[in-house]
Amino acid sequence: MSHSVSDSQPAVVVANRALLTFGLMLATIMQVLDTTIANVALPHMSASLGAAQHEINWVLTSYIVAAAIATPITGWLSDRIGQKPLFLFAVTGFTVASALCGIATSLGEMVAFRILQGLCGAMIAPLAQTVIMNINPKERLAQAMAIYGMGIMVAPIIGPTLGGWLTESVNWRWVFLVNVPVGILCIVMLLIYMPNSDVRKRNFDFFGFAMLALGVGSLQLMLDRGSDNNWFESIETWIELGLVVSGLWVYVVHSVTAKNPFVDLRIFKDANFALASVVMFLIGLSLFSGLALLPPLLQNFLGYSVLSSGELMAPRGVASMVAMMIVGRVSHRVDLRLMMVFGALVMTVSLWMMTGFNLQMGSWPIILTGALQGFGMGFIFVPLSTMAFMTLSPKLRGDGTAMYALVRNMGQGIGVSVVSAVLTHMMQVNHAELASRITITSDAVHQHAPGLLSGVLTSIYQVNALVTQQSAMLSYIDDFWLMAVLSLVSIPLLVLLRKPKKQPVKES
Numbered sequence: 001m002s003h004s005v006s007d008s009q010p011a012v013v014v015a016n017r018a019l020l021t022f023g024l025m026l027a028t029i030m031q032v033l034d035t036t037i038a039n040v041a042l043p044h045m046s047a048s049l050g051a052a053q054h055e056i057n058w059v060l061t062s063y064i065v066a067a068a069i070a071t072p073i074t075g076w077l078s079d080r081i082g083q084k085p086l087f088l089f090a091v092t093g094f095t096v097a098s099a100l101c102g103i104a105t106s107l108g109e110m111v112a113f114r115i116l117q118g119l120c121g122a123m124i125a126p127l128a129q130t131v132i133m134n135i136n137p138k139e140r141l142a143q144a145m146a147i148y149g150m151g152i153m154v155a156p157i158i159g160p161t162l163g164g165w166l167t168e169s170v171n172w173r174w175v176f177l178v179n180v181p182v183g184i185l186c187i188v189m190l191l192i193y194m195p196n197s198d199v200r201k202r203n204f205d206f207f208g209f210a211m212l213a214l215g216v217g218s219l220q221l222m223l224d225r226g227s228d229n230n231w232f233e234s235i236e237t238w239i240e241l242g243l244v245v246s247g248l249w250v251y252v253v254h255s256v257t258a259k260n261p262f263v264d265l266r267i268f269k270d271a272n273f274a275l276a277s278v279v280m281f282l283i284g285l286s287l288f289s290g291l292a293l294l295p296p297l298l299q300n301f302l303g304y305s306v307l308s309s310g311e312l313m314a315p316r317g318v319a320s321m322v323a324m325m326i327v328g329r330v331s332h333r334v335d336l337r338l339m340m341v342f343g344a345l346v347m348t349v350s351l352w353m354m355t356g357f358n359l360q361m362g363s364w365p366i367i368l369t370g371a372l373q374g375f376g377m378g379f380i381f382v383p384l385s386t387m388a389f390m391t392l393s394p395k396l397r398g399d400g401t402a403m404y405a406l407v408r409n410m411g412q413g414i415g416v417s418v419v420s421a422v423l424t425h426m427m428q429v430n431h432a433e434l435a436s437r438i439t440i441t442s443d444a445v446h447q448h449a450p451g452l453l454s455g456v457l458t459s460i461y462q463v464n465a466l467v468t469q470q471s472a473m474l475s476y477i478d479d480f481w482l483m484a485v486l487s488l489v490s491i492p493l494l495v496l497l498r499k500p501k502k503q504p505v506k507e508s
Contacts, residue, residue, distance in 0.1 A: 014135050014195050021135075023189030024128040025148050027091050029155045030182045031124040034098070034117070035063070036159030036291075041172040048172065051107040061224045062111045064413070066118030068220040069213040071406045072263060074123045075398035076202055076209075078130065083197040083398075087127045088190055093120030095183025102177035126401035131194065133389055133397055141390065142331030146324040146382045153324070153374070153381060154317040160295055161310025168307070200395075208254050208262030215247030219410065223417040231421065267392060267400045272497055276388030277407045279380075279493050284411020285418065286486040287347065287377055292416045293423070297476055298366070301359060301469060312366050316374035323378020336383035340494045343379025344487060346372055351484035355477050359469055380494075387497050419479045426478045430471035 014020055038045075038059065046056040078086050097117035104110040128148065136144040166174045222240035229237050255261040268274045291313075298309035327339060350372035357365060385404075392400050 014193060016193050017135055019189060020193040021132065021144060021147055023186055023193060024131055025150065026182060026189075027087075027124050027186045028128045028148065030179050030186065031094060031121040032155035033159050033162070034121060034176075034179065036155075037163035037166075037175050038063075041163055041167045041175045044167055044172040045110075049104070049107045049110060055107055057224075057228070058107070058111050059114055061221065063114045063118040063121075064224055065217050065220045066115040067122035068216045068406070068409065068413075070119045070122035071126065071409065072212050072216070072402055073209060074126045074402040074405075075263060075400070076204065077123070078127060078197070078398045079200040079202050080204075082199050083127060083131060083134075084190070084194045086123065087131070087194065088187065090120045090123040090127065091183055091186050091190065093117075094124065095180055095187070098176045098179035098183065102173040102175075102180075122405075126398075126405045129385070129389075129401045129405075130397050133401075134197070134394065135195070138390065139332055142336070142382060142386045143328035145386050146328035146331075149324055149378075149382045149385065150321050153320040153377060158310075158314070158317055161307065161314065164307050164310055203260050205258060205260060205262035208251060208258060211247050211251035211254060212262065213247075215244050215251060216406065216410070218243035218247060220413055223413045226417055227420055227424065263399050263403060264396055267396050267403060270392050272391050273388050273400060273404075275493055275497055276384050277404060279384060279490050280388075280404065280408050281411035282486055282490045282493075283377075283380065284408050284413075285415035286351070286483040286490075287373065293419055293476065293479060294366075294370075297357075301472055302361075312363055313370055315367050316370035319371040319374035320378040320381075323375045324382055327379060327382045331383065331386070335499065336387055337494060337497055337499070339379045340383050340497075341491055343376040344491045344494060346376030346379070348376075348484055348487040348491075350376065351480055351487055354480040355484065357473065357477060357480070359473050384494075391498075419482065422479055422482060423475050426475035427471055430474045431467060434467045434471055434474075 042056050042059065045059065046052070049056070074086075094117055097113050097120060100113040101110060101117060104113055129145075132144050132148050133141065162178075163175050166172070166178065218240045222237055222244060225240075226237055231237055232241075255263065255265050268277075294313060295309050298304040298312060304312065323343070331339070350369045353365070353369050353372070388404060389397060389400060
């Protein structure tokens with residue numbers, strides 16, 4: 001049953017909004033969790049499936065590329081066949097694919113099932129966000145987005161911990177099989193509580209979709225395989241870059257000139273949506289990429305186990321949930337832009353504090369900075385998503401949520417590749433710099449390797465190990481400085497966001 005959007009009444013009336021919201025959040029948690037939960041199980045998976053180290057990475061790459069290609073098509077499909085049928089298809093397909101991944105017996109099977117999982121899973125988050133906005137009145141939107149946002153923010157943080165626990169305590173296959181009961185519960189709740197939506201006849205712009213899929217898929221492939229190929233020393237990377245540039249360029253030109261483009265680019269005429277997309281891209285570059293940096297630092301250089309490093313990152317998720325609950329309660333009384341600026345400042349301060357990390361520190365700096373980052377992010381994510389869509393026409397929300405999710409994922413993918421490349425490069429630079437300052441007569445050598453002057457070869461290895469550790473720590477600090485600067489840059493953009501008017505902008 002449809003109604004006009006007003007300040008006091010939702011666009012769509014549902015039987016039980018709370019239970020439907022819970023079902024949507026559960027589906028989102030299941031999908032987002034799967035993007036990180038499988039990482040820690042790769043070594044066990046490799047041995048079980050008889051795959052080499054470079055081959056097993058396709059378990060991650062196949063999912064990422066498939067999800068990148070499927071995300072933009074979500075808006076068109078939801079308009080064409082309806083949100084409820086598409087959501088049920090996505091959750092069912094994701095659940096079935098998870099079960100198949102759990103019983104896979106070869107690398108080929110695993111990659112094929114991960115592609116199916118990525119294609120279905122990519123649609124879940126944009127669809128959930130669209131339904132959340134459709135079933136809530138404007139004054140409750142921030143509170144509803146806060147509840148939904150907990151899934152997106154907390155799931156990537158608890159993913160490695162849950163994955164490590166399942167792999168060590170049970171079997172790596174349960175990393176995928178755990179999705180099955182959750183998926184079945186989601187399907188039941190969606191069948192009972194999710195309303196039907198209007199269906200619009202939209203012609204499918206196959207050429208536009210093909211060009212966007214080519215550009216985005218090639219970008220994800222380049223980012224995922226770049227480090228293994230030594231980046232631009234490889235012909236493969238140059239070919240992928242050429243496909244990225246040509247695909248995206250042709251897509252933009254085609255979309256601007258086509259009568260019925262694949263994605264309605266009028267969404268970017270909305271100043272708030274365009275600015276929010278840029279900020280979300282920067283957040284993907286800085287904060288989400290930082291999540292990929294911490295586990296290797298904690299495990300390889302600070303000596304924490306997989307489970308211990310996961311526990312140290314847990315306060316980040318708890319702080320995010322606390323911040324989102326606060327945002328949900330005060331959003332109707334406090335300017336959303338002020339909350340976002342506060343959150344960005346907290347994040348920037350926490351990243352600046354991380355530049356003081358060292359190899360001798362205890363766990364407290366990790367817990368404190370993680371909690372501050374999570375708390376700051378909670379004050380950004382929900383208000384940013386709310387302001388991005390509050391002035392967008394309901395008819396454009398399908399395309400809007402799909403592109404917003406695509407921008408976030410692209411920022412995250414580029415960010416992980418950038419910080420990893422900076423880390424690798426700076427390790428070499430810092431190692432060479434530190435090594436050049438160490439001589440046979442230096443005090444550091446006498447203190448840490450007194451046997452070196454006696455010709456003990458192992459002492460040379462000891463000194464080199466110390467230099468390697470210190471150069472790695474300095475390289476992580478360089479990355480933390482980079483993320484702090486990116487976080488600081490986002491603040492002026494947040495100020496430029498416009499306070500939404502009482503009525504959403506109507507489609508022209």
